[in-house]
Amino acid sequence: MSELPYGYFGPEGTFTHQALLTLPLPAAAPIPYPTVPSTLEAVREGKIAAGLVPIENSVEGGVSATLDNLCYGDPLVITREVLLPVSFDLFVRPGTALADVRRVITHPHAAAQCRGWLARELPLAELTEDGSTAAAAAEVARPDSPYDAAICARVAGELHGLTSVATGIGENPDAVTRFVLVSRPGPIAPPTGADKTTMVLFMRHDHPGALLELLEQFASRGVNLCRIESRPTKKSIGDYCFSVDAEGHIDDARVAEALMGLHRISARVVFLGSYPRADGVQPVVRGGTSNDAYREAADWLERLRRS
Numbered sequence: 001m002s003e004l005p006y007g008y009f010g011p012e013g014t015f016t017h018q019a020l021l022t023l024p025l026p027a028a029a030p031i032p033y034p035t036v037p038s039t040l041e042a043v044r045e046g047k048i049a050a051g052l053v054p055i056e057n058s059v060e061g062g063v064s065a066t067l068d069n070l071c072y073g074d075p076l077v078i079t080r081e082v083l084l085p086v087s088f089d090l091f092v093r094p095g096t097a098l099a100d101v102r103r104v105i106t107h108p109h110a111a112a113q114c115r116g117w118l119a120r121e122l123p124l125a126e127l128t129e130d131g132s133t134a135a136a137a138a139e140v141a142r143p144d145s146p147y148d149a150a151i152c153a154r155v156a157g158e159l160h161g162l163t164s165v166a167t168g169i170g171e172n173p174d175a176v177t178r179f180v181l182v183s184r185p186g187p188i189a190p191p192t193g194a195d196k197t198t199m200v201l202f203m204r205h206d207h208p209g210a211l212l213e214l215l216e217q218f219a220s221r222g223v224n225l226c227r228i229e230s231r232p233t234k235k236s237i238g239d240y241c242f243s244v245d246a247e248g249h250i251d252d253a254r255v256a257e258a259l260m261g262l263h264r265i266s267a268r269v270v271f272l273g274s275y276p277r278a279d280g281v282q283p284v285v286r287g288g289t290s291n292d293a294y295r296e297a298a299d300w301l302e303r304l305r306r307s
């Protein structure tokens with residue numbers, strides 16, 4: 001049987017596509033999907049081996065479409081992450097001048113990162129947020145498009161024969177987007193020593209210190225967090241769950257113990273995978289939280305019980 005291809009949030013020329021090209025890929029050509037949910041649905045349906053989607057940006061924060069789909073859809077797990085610097089250009093059809101730009105189109109996260117530049121340089125331009133940055137470039141390339149300009153990556157503008165009239169228009173020249181490769185649940189790759197574990201935590205009931213109790217499960221085992229954000233549970237106003245990235249791997253004793261503690265005290269823990277960190281940063285293992293320390297403590301308890 002031939003190996004299934006990977007899929008990605010497309011079309012060709014998105015930042016997600018560029019991030020995908022940094023990974024080792026199956027022989028079959030990767031398949032673009034028009035939205036994050038359609039990419040993840042193709043993974044669930046077994047049409048692709050894995051899908052790459054954006055999850056957070058250093059300027060704009062979490063990508064809700066990804067966070068919510070992973071949390072509420074049928075189970076999927078993250079197996080890898082990719083960090084990609086993102087830089088935005090304003091691309092027009094050849095012959096259009098910057099001063100003639102009246103209508104701009106781009107992806108909502110790109111729009112959020114370029115709002116300051118647009119307000120300064122094109123204060124009268126109307127901004128439409130839709131699709132992806134590469135889909136915006138494809139739209140502007142149509143001769144009868146109602147849009148004059150797309151905010152997109154250089155590769156997307158050039159792919160569609162457009163001309164750049166402004167470069168580096170994002171708020172922060174050092175902006176980075178993090179992408180995750182998502183698969184159906186299966187055996188988890190062993191720890192590398194520089195890993196992350198992603199999960200969503202649902203509180204049992206709201207009370208003073210409820211979030212603190214969840215966080216204590218990590219703190220008491222020496223597990224550092226790299227991301228925590230609240231997302232609405234979509235049930236009622238003020239009802240939130242917590243999307244968390246913790247340092248370490250489910251096979252690390254301190255992470256496993258924290259997960260068991262969370263399972264005991266919360267309404268639900270959605271496990272979204274343990275995978276290697278893209279930056280290769282190894283956690284600082286505090287005294288008494290190594291695998292050896294946990295093993296030694298378990299042996300000690302066993303000896304007490306038997307004596």
Ligand SMILES: O=C(O)C(=O)C[C@]1(C(=O)O)C=C[C@@H](O)C=C1
Pocket residue numbers: 009013014015016017054057063086107109110131132133134177
């Ligand atoms: O539209 C694209 O090119 C994407 O890959 C999506 C996306 C995002 O969702 O954040 C990726 C990186 C940039 O921050 C802007 C847009």
